[in-house]
Amino acid sequence: MIQVRPPVPNQDDAFHWEGARHGKLLLQRCAECGTVRHPPAPMCGACGSLETDALECSGRGTVHSWILSHHPTEPDAAPRVVILVDLEEGHRFVSNLVDTPLDEVRNGMAVEVRFVEYPTTDGERIVLPQFVPAGGGEVRR
Amino acid sequence: MRDVPSHRRAVIAGIGHTEFSQSSGRSPLQLAAEASLAAIRDACLSPAEIDGNVTFAMDNNDELALIRSLGIPELRFSARTRGGGGGACATIQLAAAAVESGHADAVLVYRAFNERSGHRFGQPQVAPNPDPAWNQHKPYGLDTPAKIYALAFQRYMHEHGLTNADFGRYTVVARDWASTNPNAQFYERPITLEDHQASRWIVEPILRKLDCCLETDGGVGLVVTRADRAADLACEPVDILSATASQIEHGHEMFAYYDQDLGEHQEAAAMGRRLYAESDLTPADIDVAMIYENFTPVVFLQLEALGFCGRGEARDFIADGHIGRGGSLPVNTNGGLLGEGYIHGMNNIVEGVRQLRGTSPNQISGAQHVLVSAGRSGLVLGRRP
Numbered sequence: 057m058i059q060v061r062p063p064v065p066n067q068d069d070a071f072h073w074e075g076a077r078h079g080k081l082l083l084q085r086c087a088e089c090g091t092v093r094h095p096p097a098p099m100c101g102a103c104g105s106l107e108t109d110a111l112e113c114s115g116r117g118t119v120h121s122w123i124l125s126h127h128p129t130e131p132d133a134a135p136r137v138v139i140l141v142d143l144e145e146g147h148r149f150v151s152n153l154v155d156t157p158l159d160e161v162r163n164g165m166a167v168e169v170r171f172v173e174y175p176t177t178d179g180e181r182i183v184l185p186q187f188v189p190a191g192g193g194e195v196r197r
Numbered sequence: 198m199r200d201v202p203s204h205r206r207a208v209i210a211g212i213g214h215t216e217f218s219q220s221s222g223r224s225p226l227q228l229a230a231e232a233s234l235a236a237i238r239d240a241c242l243s244p245a246e247i248d249g250n251v252t253f254a255m256d257n258n259d260e261l262a263l264i265r266s267l268g269i270p271e272l273r274f275s276a277r278t279r280g281g282g283g284g285a286c287a288t289i290q291l292a293a294a295a296v297e298s299g300h301a302d303a304v305l306v307y308r309a310f311n312e313r314s315g316h317r318f319g320q321p322q323v324a325p326n327p328d329p330a331w332n333q334h335k336p337y338g339l340d341t342p343a344k345i346y347a348l349a350f351q352r353y354m355h356e357h358g359l360t361n362a363d364f365g366r367y368t369v370v371a372r373d374w375a376s377t378n379p380n381a382q383f384y385e386r387p388i389t390l391e392d393h394q395a396s397r398w399i400v401e402p403i404l405r406k407l408d409c410c411l412e413t414d415g416g417v418g419l420v421v422t423r424a425d426r427a428a429d430l431a432c433e434p435v436d437i438l439s440a441t442a443s444q445i446e447h448g449h450e451m452f453a454y455y456d457q458d459l460g461e462h463q464e465a466a467a468m469g470r471r472l473y474a475e476s477d478l479t480p481a482d483i484d485v486a487m488i489y490e491n492f493t494p495v496v497f498l499q500l501e502a503l504g505f506c507g508r509g510e511a512r513d514f515i516a517d518g519h520i521g522r523g524g525s526l527p528v529n530t531n532g533g534l535l536g537e538g539y540i541h542g543m544n545n546i547v548e549g550v551r552q553l554r555g556t557s558p559n560q561i562s563g564a565q566h567v568l569v570s571a572g573r574s575g576l577v578l579g580r581r582p
Contacts, residue, residue, distance in 0.1 A: 063332035125338035
Protein backbone atom coordinates (compact mmCIF):
# COMPACT_ATOMS: atom_id res chain seq x y z
CA MET A 57 0.00 0.00 0.00
CA ILE A 58 1.27 3.44 -0.92
CA GLN A 59 1.94 5.77 1.97
CA VAL A 60 1.68 9.38 0.89
CA ARG A 61 4.12 12.01 2.09
CA PRO A 62 1.51 14.63 2.94
CA PRO A 63 1.45 18.30 1.97
CA VAL A 64 1.81 20.98 4.64
CA PRO A 65 -1.17 23.16 3.70
CA ASN A 66 -0.80 26.89 4.28
CA GLN A 67 -3.07 29.92 4.00
CA ASP A 68 -2.69 29.93 0.22
CA ASP A 69 -3.42 26.32 -0.68
CA ALA A 70 -5.58 24.86 2.12
CA PHE A 71 -8.72 25.36 -0.04
CA HIS A 72 -7.31 22.97 -2.64
CA TRP A 73 -6.88 20.09 -0.20
CA GLU A 74 -10.23 20.81 1.44
CA GLY A 75 -11.79 20.62 -2.03
CA ALA A 76 -10.17 17.25 -2.71
CA ARG A 77 -11.61 15.96 0.56
CA HIS A 78 -15.05 16.82 -0.84
CA GLY A 79 -14.38 15.30 -4.26
CA LYS A 80 -13.68 18.57 -6.07
CA LEU A 81 -10.66 19.52 -8.18
CA LEU A 82 -10.27 23.21 -7.31
CA LEU A 83 -7.75 25.61 -8.81
CA GLN A 84 -7.15 29.08 -7.42
CA ARG A 85 -8.66 31.94 -9.45
CA CYS A 86 -8.36 35.70 -9.08
CA ALA A 87 -11.73 37.04 -7.96
CA GLU A 88 -11.11 40.36 -9.72
CA CYS A 89 -9.60 39.53 -13.13
CA GLY A 90 -10.33 35.80 -13.35
CA THR A 91 -6.74 34.69 -13.95
CA VAL A 92 -6.24 31.10 -12.79
CA ARG A 93 -2.95 30.33 -11.03
CA HIS A 94 -1.61 26.92 -10.08
CA PRO A 95 0.17 26.11 -7.85
CA PRO A 96 -1.56 28.58 -5.53
CA ALA A 97 -0.01 31.96 -4.71
CA PRO A 98 -1.08 34.81 -2.42
CA MET A 99 -1.34 37.58 -5.04
CA CYS A 100 -2.52 37.74 -8.63
CA GLY A 101 0.49 38.36 -10.88
CA ALA A 102 -1.80 39.82 -13.55
CA CYS A 103 -3.63 42.48 -11.52
CA GLY A 104 -2.25 42.50 -7.98
CA SER A 105 -5.48 41.45 -6.32
CA LEU A 106 -5.46 39.51 -3.06
CA GLU A 107 -9.07 38.32 -3.54
CA THR A 108 -9.54 34.75 -4.74
CA ASP A 109 -12.22 32.24 -5.54
CA ALA A 110 -11.84 28.79 -7.04
CA LEU A 111 -12.37 27.23 -10.45
CA GLU A 112 -13.93 23.78 -10.13
CA CYS A 113 -12.44 21.74 -12.95
CA SER A 114 -14.27 18.98 -14.82
CA GLY A 115 -11.39 16.61 -14.07
CA ARG A 116 -11.04 15.72 -17.76
CA GLY A 117 -7.73 16.18 -19.54
CA THR A 118 -4.87 14.60 -21.43
CA VAL A 119 -1.41 13.40 -20.41
CA HIS A 120 1.27 16.00 -21.24
CA SER A 121 4.16 13.96 -19.82
CA TRP A 122 4.72 11.05 -17.47
CA ILE A 123 7.30 9.04 -15.49
CA LEU A 124 7.38 5.81 -13.55
CA SER A 125 8.26 6.76 -9.99
CA HIS A 126 10.15 4.32 -7.87
CA HIS A 127 13.23 4.74 -5.74
CA PRO A 128 16.31 2.51 -5.69
CA THR A 129 16.84 2.50 -1.93
CA GLU A 130 13.32 3.22 -0.69
CA PRO A 131 11.17 1.43 -3.24
CA ASP A 132 7.54 2.33 -3.20
CA ALA A 133 5.42 -0.71 -2.33
CA ALA A 134 3.83 -0.16 -5.72
CA PRO A 135 5.69 2.12 -8.14
CA ARG A 136 3.49 5.00 -9.21
CA VAL A 137 3.02 6.65 -12.58
CA VAL A 138 3.31 10.42 -12.12
CA ILE A 139 1.61 12.47 -14.83
CA LEU A 140 1.46 16.10 -15.87
CA VAL A 141 -2.11 16.62 -17.04
CA ASP A 142 -3.36 19.23 -19.50
CA LEU A 143 -6.78 19.90 -17.96
CA GLU A 144 -9.51 20.74 -20.46
CA GLU A 145 -9.88 24.17 -18.85
CA GLY A 146 -6.36 24.96 -20.13
CA HIS A 147 -4.30 24.51 -16.96
CA ARG A 148 -1.72 21.93 -15.97
CA PHE A 149 -1.87 19.70 -12.92
CA VAL A 150 0.50 17.08 -11.49
CA SER A 151 -1.07 13.84 -10.27
CA ASN A 152 -0.89 10.06 -10.68
CA LEU A 153 -2.32 7.75 -13.31
CA VAL A 154 -3.73 4.66 -11.58
CA ASP A 155 -5.21 1.34 -12.68
CA THR A 156 -3.34 1.51 -15.97
CA PRO A 157 -0.75 -1.00 -17.25
CA LEU A 158 2.58 0.75 -17.88
CA ASP A 159 2.62 -0.22 -21.56
CA GLU A 160 -0.68 1.60 -22.08
CA VAL A 161 0.59 4.96 -20.80
CA ARG A 162 0.91 7.47 -23.66
CA ASN A 163 1.47 11.18 -24.08
CA GLY A 164 -1.85 12.66 -25.14
CA MET A 165 -4.04 9.89 -23.70
CA ALA A 166 -7.39 11.08 -22.34
CA VAL A 167 -7.78 10.81 -18.58
CA GLU A 168 -10.28 11.80 -15.93
CA VAL A 169 -10.11 12.43 -12.22
CA ARG A 170 -11.06 10.17 -9.32
CA PHE A 171 -10.64 10.96 -5.64
CA VAL A 172 -8.78 8.36 -3.62
CA GLU A 173 -8.04 8.23 0.10
CA TYR A 174 -4.56 7.06 1.13
CA PRO A 175 -2.76 6.60 4.44
CA THR A 176 0.02 9.11 5.03
CA THR A 177 3.53 8.61 6.36
CA ASP A 178 2.55 10.52 9.52
CA GLY A 179 -0.29 8.12 10.36
CA GLU A 180 -3.15 10.24 9.01
CA ARG A 181 -5.23 9.90 5.87
CA ILE A 182 -5.48 12.16 2.83
CA VAL A 183 -7.66 12.36 -0.27
CA LEU A 184 -5.65 12.89 -3.47
CA PRO A 185 -7.01 13.70 -6.91
CA GLN A 186 -5.93 10.74 -9.07
CA PHE A 187 -6.52 10.00 -12.75
CA VAL A 188 -7.72 6.97 -14.70
CA PRO A 189 -8.08 6.48 -18.46
CA ALA A 190 -11.14 8.37 -19.73
CA GLY A 191 -14.27 6.31 -19.33
CA GLY A 192 -12.65 4.15 -16.68
CA GLY A 193 -14.45 2.98 -13.58
CA GLU A 194 -13.88 3.56 -9.93
CA VAL A 195 -10.33 3.10 -8.68
CA ARG A 196 -9.57 -0.47 -7.58
CA ARG A 197 -8.20 -0.62 -4.05
CA MET B 198 28.73 45.64 -24.90
CA ARG B 199 28.57 46.62 -21.26
CA ASP B 200 29.41 50.25 -20.60
CA VAL B 201 32.42 49.63 -18.37
CA PRO B 202 35.91 50.94 -19.22
CA SER B 203 38.30 48.10 -19.98
CA HIS B 204 40.61 48.76 -17.03
CA ARG B 205 37.68 48.55 -14.59
CA ARG B 206 36.29 45.30 -15.99
CA ALA B 207 36.11 42.24 -13.83
CA VAL B 208 38.48 39.33 -14.34
CA ILE B 209 38.85 35.93 -12.71
CA ALA B 210 42.32 36.12 -11.20
CA GLY B 211 42.50 32.94 -9.17
CA ILE B 212 41.14 29.40 -9.10
CA GLY B 213 41.43 26.70 -6.46
CA HIS B 214 39.85 23.42 -5.50
CA THR B 215 40.23 20.41 -3.28
CA GLU B 216 40.35 16.87 -4.57
CA PHE B 217 36.90 15.58 -5.52
CA SER B 218 35.91 12.38 -3.74
CA GLN B 219 33.17 10.22 -2.29
CA SER B 220 34.39 10.77 1.27
CA SER B 221 36.58 13.76 2.08
CA GLY B 222 37.13 12.81 5.71
CA ARG B 223 37.07 16.45 6.81
CA SER B 224 34.57 19.20 7.52
CA PRO B 225 32.89 21.22 4.76
CA LEU B 226 34.42 24.33 6.34
CA GLN B 227 37.90 22.87 5.92
CA LEU B 228 37.11 22.11 2.28
CA ALA B 229 35.95 25.72 1.81
CA ALA B 230 39.09 27.04 3.51
CA GLU B 231 41.44 24.85 1.48
CA ALA B 232 39.81 25.72 -1.85
CA SER B 233 39.64 29.42 -0.95
CA LEU B 234 43.26 29.70 0.12
CA ALA B 235 44.34 27.91 -3.04
CA ALA B 236 42.36 30.42 -5.13
CA ILE B 237 43.74 33.43 -3.23
CA ARG B 238 47.32 32.21 -3.64
CA ASP B 239 46.67 31.42 -7.31
CA ALA B 240 45.64 35.07 -7.71
CA CYS B 241 48.94 36.09 -6.09
CA LEU B 242 46.99 37.84 -3.33
CA SER B 243 47.11 37.45 0.42
CA PRO B 244 43.96 36.78 2.46
CA ALA B 245 44.28 40.31 3.90
CA GLU B 246 43.63 41.70 0.42
CA ILE B 247 40.23 39.97 0.04
CA ASP B 248 37.43 42.40 0.91
CA GLY B 249 34.35 40.69 -0.51
CA ASN B 250 32.78 37.26 -0.79
CA VAL B 251 30.01 35.43 -2.63
CA THR B 252 28.62 31.94 -2.14
CA PHE B 253 25.36 30.03 -2.62
CA ALA B 254 22.34 30.68 -0.40
CA MET B 255 22.42 26.89 0.10
CA ASP B 256 26.05 26.81 1.28
CA ASN B 257 26.38 25.80 4.94
CA ASN B 258 29.77 27.44 5.48
CA ASP B 259 29.25 30.72 7.27
CA GLU B 260 31.27 33.67 5.96
CA LEU B 261 32.49 34.65 9.41
CA ALA B 262 33.68 31.13 10.17
CA LEU B 263 35.54 31.05 6.88
CA ILE B 264 37.28 34.43 7.17
CA ARG B 265 38.41 33.48 10.67
CA SER B 266 40.09 30.41 9.23
CA LEU B 267 41.57 32.30 6.30
CA GLY B 268 42.68 35.39 8.22
CA ILE B 269 40.63 37.87 6.20
CA PRO B 270 40.35 40.97 8.42
CA GLU B 271 37.13 42.47 6.99
CA LEU B 272 34.55 41.89 4.26
CA ARG B 273 32.94 45.08 2.99
CA PHE B 274 30.81 43.16 0.49
CA SER B 275 29.11 39.82 1.25
CA ALA B 276 26.38 38.25 -0.88
CA ARG B 277 24.73 34.94 -1.73
CA THR B 278 22.95 33.74 -4.87
CA ARG B 279 19.48 32.19 -4.90
CA GLY B 280 18.65 28.60 -5.76
CA GLY B 281 20.84 25.63 -6.53
CA GLY B 282 23.35 24.87 -9.26
CA GLY B 283 21.54 27.11 -11.72
CA GLY B 284 23.08 29.98 -9.78
CA ALA B 285 26.67 28.82 -10.18
CA CYS B 286 27.58 31.51 -12.68
CA ALA B 287 25.53 34.12 -10.83
CA THR B 288 28.17 34.00 -8.09
CA ILE B 289 30.65 35.42 -10.61
CA GLN B 290 28.06 37.94 -11.83
CA LEU B 291 27.65 39.24 -8.26
CA ALA B 292 31.39 39.34 -7.69
CA ALA B 293 31.91 41.17 -10.99
CA ALA B 294 29.19 43.68 -10.12
CA ALA B 295 30.90 44.31 -6.79
CA VAL B 296 34.38 44.98 -8.17
CA GLU B 297 33.25 46.93 -11.23
CA SER B 298 31.11 49.24 -9.07
CA GLY B 299 33.84 49.72 -6.48
CA HIS B 300 31.99 47.98 -3.66
CA ALA B 301 34.93 45.60 -3.32
CA ASP B 302 38.41 45.22 -4.79
CA ALA B 303 38.92 41.45 -4.58
CA VAL B 304 36.03 39.04 -4.07
CA LEU B 305 36.39 35.44 -2.94
CA VAL B 306 33.77 33.07 -4.40
CA TYR B 307 33.45 29.68 -2.74
CA ARG B 308 31.27 26.57 -2.60
CA ALA B 309 32.08 23.48 -0.53
CA PHE B 310 30.18 20.49 0.82
CA ASN B 311 30.27 16.82 1.67
CA GLU B 312 27.49 16.08 -0.77
CA ARG B 313 28.22 12.34 -0.92
CA SER B 314 29.39 11.39 2.58
CA GLY B 315 27.05 13.93 4.21
CA HIS B 316 23.68 15.21 2.98
CA ARG B 317 23.00 13.69 -0.46
CA PHE B 318 20.95 15.86 -2.81
CA GLY B 319 19.67 12.84 -4.72
CA GLN B 320 17.84 11.22 -1.82
CA PRO B 321 14.08 11.59 -1.25
CA GLN B 322 12.78 14.64 0.54
CA VAL B 323 11.30 13.00 3.60
CA ALA B 324 10.83 15.88 6.04
CA PRO B 325 8.04 18.40 5.43
CA ASN B 326 9.44 21.15 3.22
CA PRO B 327 8.58 24.76 4.08
CA ASP B 328 8.57 25.72 0.38
CA PRO B 329 4.85 25.44 -0.52
CA ALA B 330 5.76 24.45 -4.08
CA TRP B 331 6.43 20.94 -2.75
CA ASN B 332 2.81 20.59 -1.63
CA GLN B 333 1.50 20.05 -5.13
CA HIS B 334 4.16 17.48 -6.04
CA LYS B 335 5.58 15.45 -3.17
CA PRO B 336 2.29 13.70 -2.29
CA TYR B 337 2.25 12.27 -5.83
CA GLY B 338 5.75 10.80 -5.51
CA LEU B 339 7.93 13.63 -6.83
CA ASP B 340 10.43 13.57 -3.99
CA THR B 341 13.86 13.47 -5.70
CA PRO B 342 15.51 15.80 -8.22
CA ALA B 343 15.75 12.94 -10.74
CA LYS B 344 12.00 12.31 -10.68
CA ILE B 345 11.11 15.99 -10.60
CA TYR B 346 13.21 16.93 -13.63
CA ALA B 347 12.37 13.73 -15.51
CA LEU B 348 8.69 14.67 -15.70
CA ALA B 349 9.74 17.61 -17.89
CA PHE B 350 12.46 15.71 -19.80
CA GLN B 351 9.92 13.07 -20.87
CA ARG B 352 8.06 15.72 -22.84
CA TYR B 353 11.27 16.71 -24.66
CA MET B 354 11.90 13.05 -25.52
CA HIS B 355 8.32 12.69 -26.76
CA GLU B 356 8.45 15.79 -28.96
CA HIS B 357 11.68 14.80 -30.69
CA GLY B 358 11.48 11.01 -30.56
CA LEU B 359 14.49 10.50 -28.28
CA THR B 360 15.25 7.40 -26.28
CA ASN B 361 17.45 7.06 -23.20
CA ALA B 362 20.29 5.81 -25.43
CA ASP B 363 20.43 9.27 -27.02
CA PHE B 364 21.18 10.74 -23.61
CA GLY B 365 23.80 8.04 -23.11
CA ARG B 366 25.81 9.35 -26.03
CA TYR B 367 26.45 12.49 -23.98
CA THR B 368 27.64 10.41 -21.02
CA VAL B 369 30.07 8.48 -23.23
CA VAL B 370 31.66 11.77 -24.36
CA ALA B 371 31.82 13.20 -20.83
CA ARG B 372 33.41 10.03 -19.48
CA ASP B 373 35.94 10.13 -22.31
CA TRP B 374 36.99 13.65 -21.28
CA ALA B 375 37.06 12.56 -17.62
CA SER B 376 39.24 9.57 -18.44
CA THR B 377 42.19 11.87 -19.18
CA ASN B 378 41.60 14.39 -16.35
CA PRO B 379 43.56 13.28 -13.26
CA ASN B 380 41.29 15.33 -10.98
CA ALA B 381 38.15 13.60 -12.29
CA GLN B 382 36.60 10.91 -10.15
CA PHE B 383 36.23 8.83 -13.31
CA TYR B 384 39.88 9.32 -14.37
CA GLU B 385 40.95 6.43 -16.61
CA ARG B 386 37.44 4.95 -16.55
CA PRO B 387 35.81 5.61 -19.94
CA ILE B 388 32.55 3.83 -20.80
CA THR B 389 30.72 2.58 -23.86
CA LEU B 390 27.11 3.16 -24.75
CA GLU B 391 26.49 -0.46 -23.79
CA ASP B 392 27.79 0.31 -20.28
CA HIS B 393 25.38 3.22 -20.09
CA GLN B 394 22.46 1.11 -21.22
CA ALA B 395 23.34 -1.57 -18.67
CA SER B 396 23.16 0.86 -15.75
CA ARG B 397 19.95 0.63 -13.74
CA TRP B 398 16.94 2.83 -14.18
CA ILE B 399 16.64 5.76 -11.81
CA VAL B 400 13.47 7.11 -13.44
CA GLU B 401 12.00 4.89 -16.14
CA PRO B 402 12.00 5.47 -19.09
CA ILE B 403 14.05 8.66 -18.91
CA LEU B 404 17.12 8.48 -16.66
CA ARG B 405 19.54 5.68 -15.86
CA LYS B 406 22.20 5.86 -13.18
CA LEU B 407 24.80 7.03 -15.69
CA ASP B 408 22.57 9.97 -16.68
CA CYS B 409 22.95 11.45 -13.20
CA CYS B 410 25.66 13.73 -11.84
CA LEU B 411 28.09 12.38 -9.32
CA GLU B 412 27.31 13.31 -5.73
CA THR B 413 30.67 14.60 -4.55
CA ASP B 414 32.62 15.84 -1.52
CA GLY B 415 34.80 18.83 -2.31
CA GLY B 416 35.27 22.56 -2.56
CA VAL B 417 35.94 25.20 -5.21
CA GLY B 418 37.23 28.75 -4.79
CA LEU B 419 37.63 31.60 -7.28
CA VAL B 420 38.89 35.18 -6.93
CA VAL B 421 37.38 38.03 -8.94
CA THR B 422 39.03 41.43 -9.18
CA ARG B 423 39.35 44.29 -11.67
CA ALA B 424 41.64 44.22 -14.71
CA ASP B 425 43.72 47.13 -13.40
CA ARG B 426 44.23 45.40 -10.05
CA ALA B 427 45.12 42.12 -11.74
CA ALA B 428 47.67 43.92 -13.90
CA ASP B 429 49.70 44.61 -10.75
CA LEU B 430 49.74 40.92 -9.82
CA ALA B 431 51.78 38.03 -11.13
CA CYS B 432 48.58 36.05 -11.74
CA GLU B 433 47.02 34.78 -14.96
CA PRO B 434 43.63 36.48 -15.20
CA VAL B 435 40.88 35.70 -17.70
CA ASP B 436 38.36 38.29 -18.85
CA ILE B 437 34.72 38.12 -17.85
CA LEU B 438 33.24 39.27 -21.16
CA SER B 439 29.69 38.75 -19.95
CA ALA B 440 27.94 37.49 -16.84
CA THR B 441 24.17 37.29 -16.53
CA ALA B 442 21.28 35.34 -15.05
CA SER B 443 17.62 34.67 -15.81
CA GLN B 444 14.73 34.01 -13.45
CA ILE B 445 11.38 34.00 -15.25
CA GLU B 446 7.90 34.67 -13.92
CA HIS B 447 6.40 31.21 -14.25
CA GLY B 448 9.66 29.34 -13.83
CA HIS B 449 10.56 27.25 -10.84
CA GLU B 450 13.91 25.81 -9.82
CA MET B 451 12.51 22.29 -10.08
CA PHE B 452 8.76 22.19 -10.72
CA ALA B 453 8.74 24.27 -13.90
CA TYR B 454 5.76 22.49 -15.41
CA TYR B 455 3.18 25.25 -15.64
CA ASP B 456 2.61 27.76 -18.47
CA GLN B 457 5.87 26.43 -19.89
CA ASP B 458 7.06 25.05 -23.18
CA LEU B 459 8.82 22.00 -21.74
CA GLY B 460 10.73 21.52 -25.00
CA GLU B 461 12.75 24.70 -24.47
CA HIS B 462 15.06 25.80 -21.65
CA GLN B 463 13.60 29.29 -21.40
CA GLU B 464 16.01 30.66 -18.81
CA ALA B 465 19.04 29.46 -20.78
CA ALA B 466 17.62 30.99 -23.97
CA ALA B 467 17.02 34.35 -22.28
CA MET B 468 20.39 34.56 -20.57
CA GLY B 469 22.14 33.21 -23.67
CA ARG B 470 20.83 36.09 -25.77
CA ARG B 471 22.30 38.52 -23.24
CA LEU B 472 25.61 36.65 -23.08
CA TYR B 473 26.12 37.01 -26.83
CA ALA B 474 24.92 40.63 -26.95
CA GLU B 475 27.17 41.73 -24.07
CA SER B 476 30.24 39.91 -25.36
CA ASP B 477 29.67 40.84 -29.04
CA LEU B 478 30.08 37.17 -29.90
CA THR B 479 27.99 34.50 -31.61
CA PRO B 480 27.77 30.78 -30.95
CA ALA B 481 30.29 30.24 -33.76
CA ASP B 482 32.88 32.27 -31.79
CA ILE B 483 32.74 29.94 -28.77
CA ASP B 484 35.69 27.53 -28.61
CA VAL B 485 34.65 25.50 -25.55
CA ALA B 486 31.30 25.24 -23.75
CA MET B 487 31.00 24.23 -20.11
CA ILE B 488 27.39 23.18 -19.58
CA TYR B 489 25.84 22.35 -16.21
CA GLU B 490 24.42 18.86 -16.14
CA ASN B 491 22.75 17.53 -13.03
CA PHE B 492 21.19 15.13 -15.54
CA THR B 493 22.14 14.44 -19.17
CA PRO B 494 19.01 15.91 -20.83
CA VAL B 495 19.80 19.45 -19.65
CA VAL B 496 22.88 19.43 -21.90
CA PHE B 497 20.57 18.80 -24.88
CA LEU B 498 18.20 21.58 -23.81
CA GLN B 499 21.02 24.05 -23.22
CA LEU B 500 22.85 23.30 -26.50
CA GLU B 501 19.60 24.20 -28.26
CA ALA B 502 18.71 27.19 -26.08
CA LEU B 503 22.20 28.68 -26.45
CA GLY B 504 22.04 28.47 -30.24
CA PHE B 505 24.71 25.83 -30.80
CA CYS B 506 22.11 23.82 -32.73
CA GLY B 507 18.42 24.13 -33.53
CA ARG B 508 15.50 22.92 -31.47
CA GLY B 509 15.41 19.14 -31.42
CA GLU B 510 18.83 18.93 -33.09
CA ALA B 511 20.99 18.23 -30.01
CA ARG B 512 20.66 14.48 -30.48
CA ASP B 513 22.29 14.61 -33.92
CA PHE B 514 24.74 17.34 -32.84
CA ILE B 515 26.07 15.05 -30.13
CA ALA B 516 25.86 11.83 -32.14
CA ASP B 517 27.80 13.49 -34.98
CA GLY B 518 30.77 14.11 -32.67
CA HIS B 519 30.62 17.88 -32.29
CA ILE B 520 31.13 17.95 -28.51
CA GLY B 521 33.94 15.40 -28.14
CA ARG B 522 37.64 15.28 -28.98
CA GLY B 523 38.28 16.99 -32.29
CA GLY B 524 34.71 18.29 -32.43
CA SER B 525 33.59 21.76 -33.44
CA LEU B 526 32.42 22.60 -29.90
CA PRO B 527 34.18 20.64 -27.16
CA VAL B 528 31.77 20.47 -24.20
CA ASN B 529 32.67 19.82 -20.56
CA THR B 530 36.31 19.03 -21.19
CA ASN B 531 36.86 18.24 -17.50
CA GLY B 532 34.33 15.40 -17.76
CA GLY B 533 31.52 17.57 -16.47
CA LEU B 534 29.54 17.11 -13.31
CA LEU B 535 28.96 13.41 -13.98
CA GLY B 536 32.59 12.72 -14.87
CA GLU B 537 34.78 15.08 -12.84
CA GLY B 538 32.45 15.69 -9.92
CA TYR B 539 29.48 17.75 -8.82
CA ILE B 540 30.56 20.86 -6.95
CA HIS B 541 27.23 22.48 -7.81
CA GLY B 542 28.60 23.61 -11.19
CA MET B 543 31.51 25.65 -9.80
CA ASN B 544 34.15 23.21 -11.06
CA ASN B 545 32.94 23.90 -14.60
CA ILE B 546 33.92 27.57 -14.18
CA VAL B 547 37.38 26.46 -13.01
CA GLU B 548 37.78 24.35 -16.15
CA GLY B 549 36.72 27.31 -18.29
CA VAL B 550 39.54 29.36 -16.74
CA ARG B 551 42.02 26.52 -17.28
CA GLN B 552 41.12 26.33 -20.97
CA LEU B 553 41.85 30.05 -21.41
CA ARG B 554 45.11 29.81 -19.47
CA GLY B 555 46.16 26.80 -21.55
CA THR B 556 46.36 24.53 -18.51
CA SER B 557 43.45 22.12 -19.00
CA PRO B 558 44.29 18.41 -18.88
CA ASN B 559 42.29 18.28 -22.11
CA GLN B 560 43.54 21.54 -23.57
CA ILE B 561 41.79 22.83 -26.68
CA SER B 562 44.49 24.48 -28.74
CA GLY B 563 44.09 28.24 -29.11
CA ALA B 564 40.87 28.52 -27.07
CA GLN B 565 39.90 32.21 -26.97
CA HIS B 566 36.30 32.18 -25.73
CA VAL B 567 34.60 29.84 -23.28
CA LEU B 568 30.87 29.91 -22.56
CA VAL B 569 29.90 28.60 -19.13
CA SER B 570 26.20 27.86 -18.70
CA ALA B 571 24.55 26.89 -15.45
CA GLY B 572 21.13 27.03 -17.13
CA ARG B 573 19.77 30.02 -15.31
CA SER B 574 23.07 31.89 -15.09
CA GLY B 575 26.00 32.05 -17.45
CA LEU B 576 29.38 33.53 -18.37
CA VAL B 577 31.44 34.23 -21.42
CA LEU B 578 35.12 34.16 -20.49
CA GLY B 579 37.91 35.38 -22.75
CA ARG B 580 41.66 34.91 -22.99
CA ARG B 581 43.48 38.14 -22.11
CA PRO B 582 44.77 39.89 -25.25
